[in-house]
Amino acid sequence: MRNPFSKTYTSQEHEMFEFLTQIKFFERMKNKEMARFIPAMHHRKYKRDEVVFFSKDPSQALYLVKKGQITLTIDVKDNFETILEINKGEAFGENSLLENTKRTYTAIIVSEDADLIVIPYFAIQEIFDSNPKIKAKMMTSLAEYYNQNNQRLFKSYRESFGFFSLRQMFE
Structure with missing residues (x-):
């Protein structure tokens, strides 16, 4: 039997919850937690x-892809080198979950058009301040995301040994 005091959500909200649970940073959350966003x-x-944002811009928002494709690029001398392609049901701008960060890559729309959901940094921080459990869940997902990136980086390094020194990462 349903609790008569529990919150009911509209069909649009349920649709949004379904979309959000596909995204790494929301995968651990309950509907009532996602509803805060x-x-x-x-x-x-x-x-x-x-261009959604440039490398070195302040990290002012998290972006969720409803439709379209985005490439994340880094500036290598005078060229843009693609590091990742982002599609529907994925997020980018993840370092906006951290305080006082700058973008590490440039995000460019490569599909004909794109529909993005933007969640401003200040709103995320407000939710984190009043909901430590939500912050913990998102930070755990962020740590896993960065861990996967590190694994890919080290695999790539091993496969292209000699092109750069990993020690440079810590200098």
Whole structure:
């Protein structure tokens, strides 16, 4: 039997919860926790070749992809080198979950158009301040995400041994 005092959600909210649970940073959350983010979400449309943000910009928002494809690139001398392609149901701008960070890559729309959900940094921090459990869940997911990236980096390094020194990472 359903608790008569429990919150009921609209079909749009349930649709959003379904979408959010596909995304790494929301996968551990209950509906009532995800619901905290809904008022902070802004829907934005982008066109091909639009830059969402540049490397070294302040990390002011987390981006969730509803539609489209985005490439994450790093500047190598005078070129942009693609490090990752992001698709529907994925997120980028993850370092906005941390305080006082700058972007480490440039995000560019490569599909004809893209629909993104933007969650501003200040709204995320507000939710974290009042909900330590939500912060813990997102930080655990972020740590796992960074751990997977480290594993890929080290695998790539082993496969291309000699092109750079890992020691440079810590200098």
